[in-house]
Amino acid sequence: MQPRTVAGASPEAGQWFKVRGPLVGGQVIAAGKTLTVKVTGKAGMPATGVASVAINIAANGRTGDGTGQLIAYPSGVAMPDTTTIRFRKSFYNQNLVFLKVGSDGNVKLTNDSSSDVLVYADAHGYTTSAPGATAGPTFFPLKPERIGQVSVPANGSVLVAPLGKAGVPSGGVSDVLFTMSGRSATAGKLIVYPSDGSLPTDTNLDYGLNLLVQNQVIGRLGADGKFKITNNGAKAVTVSLDAAGYFATPTAAVRGSTVEPITPSRLVNDARVPAGGTYTVAPLGQGGVPASGVSGVYLNITNVHFDGSGVLRVYPSGTTPSETHAVTFQAAMAYSGAIPAKLGADGKVTILNAGSSEIRLWVDQFAYYKTPTTGCSGTAAPARAKAVADPEPYNPTTVFQASPAAVGSQGILEFAYTDGIGRLMHGRADPASLGSLQWTPIHGQEGYYGQPALAEQADGRLNVLAHNLSGDVWSRTQATKDPAAWGDWVDVQKPMGSTVTAARQDDALDAFAVDGGGSLWALPQYAANDPYKGWIDLGVAGLSTSTAPLAVPVADGLRLFFLDTSGTWRTALYARGTVSNCASLSDPGFSGNASVVTYPGSRLRIFVRGADGHVLTKTQDGSGTFPPAWEQVGDLIAAGSPSALVSPRSGKTEVVVRGTDDRIYSTGETVQGTGEWRAWVDAQPDASVPATDPTAFQYVGTGGPTWSYVFRTINQEMRLYWPEGETARLKASPPAFKGRALPKPPPAR
Structure with a gap:
């Protein structure tokens, strides 16, 4: 199958473009004087539309004691009370800052000292004030x-x-x-x-x-x-x-922040920070930085240290500092250094004095990073919070066929479920020998509940996501695919109310869940085979936590389906960390999970259980729009959620569902693509009683492509059923099903 490539980001103001070239080529700025520097049209930058320039300044004091400071700022405004770079004699200090460009395309450098200074300045990139012809990083x-x-x-x-x-x-x-x-x-x-x-x-x-x-x-x-x-x-x-x-890059799995320059402004003025002490900076709502929607700020930090040398460490508030250098310093010298500072959950930044004595501290901000809008406009009814659940013994089984380990081989069938005491069971079976199914408990010392998600990394290693009894979603990836061996569990560290689902966007995986307050979140990989980085709020609220969101790959991203607290099915398109095209698909009163099949051209058909228990469906038209009305699929009253697929043998859409008598029933199209359905029939050739909803899945066996469905009994034993004699010519006649018990899971210890 050819991989889908989701369209890259659209051009937007504040995107980044790399250039490199001189702006000031060794010019002396006399004490107290100002140099106007032309930016637009220089060093490969356009003649108009430049919002900010990443300017690297090197300065060397020339007269007097040779020390002082330069102040850089956009033309057209009064010189701010800030610092851009401190300088001295006999040595070039350097500092790179993101600097706002004046409306005339210029910036100014003022020598705010009693010593002349020799200056070099080079452009290392720029951002735009309006969308350009092409998208930037x-x-x-x-x-x-x-x-x-x-x-x-x-x-x-x-x-x-x-x-x-x-x-x-x-x-x-x-x-x-x-x-x-x-x-x-x-x-x-x-x-x-x-x-x-x-x-x-x-x-x-x-x-x-x-x-x-x-x-x-x-x-x-x-x-x-x-x-x-x-x-x-x-x-x-x-x-x-x-x-x-x-x-x-514009084609990265998740879109980042745009760079929004501001006139430099002072946040901290001559604060004292003891050795080993910290100082917390609160930039939101200050100096042109908004009070929300900000992922970080570009800070310039100046300090004076009177005894010894050391470093300042800058990190998000509420986190632990790493052994890094943000600004270094020497005894009795003033230093400046710029850094992009990520905000903590409280919107603040912490500065640690890792030196051996007290310092004096000044902090200025030059730009902020605007968080991209992730959701659709409009609001939904408030959601009811849901406490973390106990283990749920009869959630459906997750099944899919892994990619082949070698050319000419068949992919292994992968199974996963959680049981009533919190075990997470993983099963593997050769599709040519289903009796070879082997179950392995992979929960370690933790407990899990709800239906787990299975997905393949770009390199073929299996990834499982499951809802830990603590409330967080945990992730585990195989260390090797062949032989199959698991790596460690990783806590993604955010409580979620619903169970989790996963799908692929380009070569990266994305997981989705609803938090306890009813908001939809995405958990993306930012590149193929990477660990999950952290949850993104998608700006969709009022959702039910009893139903997991569903993600289906389409040509332009992932089509999401989710149920809100009123029982209304809703949908949105997810691409590169954001959602769009939000729409409602039903009236209130629905429950359960949805099942979606994909037809050529990324046209989707959704199946749900209606408020009266009937199975209902609707299909996108050629423009990608779902019609207002649902079509009823026969007269069966279902007790559970339907599971649907396109039969790889007949090309018809097939559906299985659990009835009110605890039997599994089947229907399917009489003719490919018509949405005309056979009568519902009992699809169990034995007397087994399902304790879970069925899971239908496609796979390639020794006889070629086919499909089956599975459920588990009250004793967590797996039953598998498959159609026989299925052809595209059959119309009203249903396929005959055969079944078998699969090997039992290991006993609990």
Whole structure:
């Protein structure tokens, strides 16, 4: 099957575009004077529509004591009381900031000191004030984590592979934003650029004088996902690389934040922070930053340290700091360093003084990261919160056929369910020998409830998601596919009210659940085979927690189906972390789970249990719209939720459901695609009593493509049934079913 590719993000204001080139080429700014710097039309930037520039400034004091500060700000406004870079004699300090551009396309650099200063400034990228012709990357701030330390040889280079490290996904990344810090007694320069690019003429970090120095760097990745660091110095130098964010490509699995520049403003003015102490910054609602809808802010931090040296660590409030460098400092010197700061759950940022004595602290903000709108407009009735449930012994079984481990082989059938005491059972069977089914308890020391979700990673390893008795969804992925061996359980750490489902968008998996308050959330992989990063609120409220959302791959994303608290079926399109095209499909009063089949052209047919117990269906038309009216599928009154599929043998849609007499009944189309249904018939050739709703599934066996359904009895024993003599020519005649008991699960211990 050809993989689907969801359309990339549309052009939007605030998206990122990479350039690199000079803006100021070694110019002296006299004490107290201001230099106007033209930005638009320079260094590869457009002549109009530039909202902000990522400007890397290098400054060296020339007269007097050689110390002071530069203040950078957009033209057309009064000089703010902020700091952009502190400078000194005999050494170039560097700082990269995202700076708002004035309406005339200029920015200003004011030398707010009594010493002349020599300045270089280079553009390292820009954002737009309006949607451009093409979409650009969007930004994800990260809690700072160390990518690693590298030794860059004298007059040599080293390659760095940041993907999959320090919170950076393993794909869908154009640039990584990180702090580079190091120390050397010998002077030199470090230059960062793509692995397949040419050596630029500017510098990312000057080092020497045995000073611990740092600068924020935007590392553009080459086609191999790496960037290069070149050392223009006579001795090797070791540097630490601490990721603080990354830019996601327009085709990444999840869309990030846009960059919204503001006129620089002061948040903290000369605060005292003791050794080992912390200071909490609250940027929301301050200096042009909105009170909500913000994922992070771009801060510039200035400090003075009177005794010894050390580092400041910046991290989301409510989290634990990592061994990273945000701003370094030396005794009796003022330092400035910029960093994108991810906000904590309370909207705040913590700064830790990891030095040995008290510091004085100033904090300014230059931009914020606007969280993308995830949901559809409109509101729903408020939901009722649901407490975490006890184990549910008779939830349906999840079944699918894994991809073949080798060319010419058949994929293994994978089964999963939870039982009444919280065990999570995983079964594997050769489709040519269903009696080979082997059950393995994979719950470890934890307990689970509800129907688990099974999905395949892009590399073929199986992933299971299940609802832990603690309330959180937990994830476990095979360490190896063949031989099959499980890795560790991972708690995704957010309580959910409904059980969880999963589906694939491009090469990445996305899971969905409803929280206890009735809001719909997505749990995405940000790149193929990556761990799940964290839940995203999709902005859809008022949903039932008794019904799991359903996700179906379509050409332009994932089509979601969910039931609200009034019993109304609703739908929306999910793509790259957001939902759109929200619509209601039914009147109130419905219950149970939906089943959806996919026809060529990504046309969907949904089956549900109506308020009166009849099975109802409706199909999208050629424009993708569901009609207002439901069609009733025969006269059977169902006790459970239907399970439907397209028979790979006949091409007809088949449906099974549990009746009020605890028997499984079957119907199907008389002719392909007509929606004309055979009479319901008993589909059990034995006297087994189902304790769960049936699960119908397609698979490839020794005789070719076919389908079956399974249910479990009151003793958790699995029964499997399959149609015989099914052809496309049969009309009113139903297929004959045969069945068998599958091997029993191991006894509880």
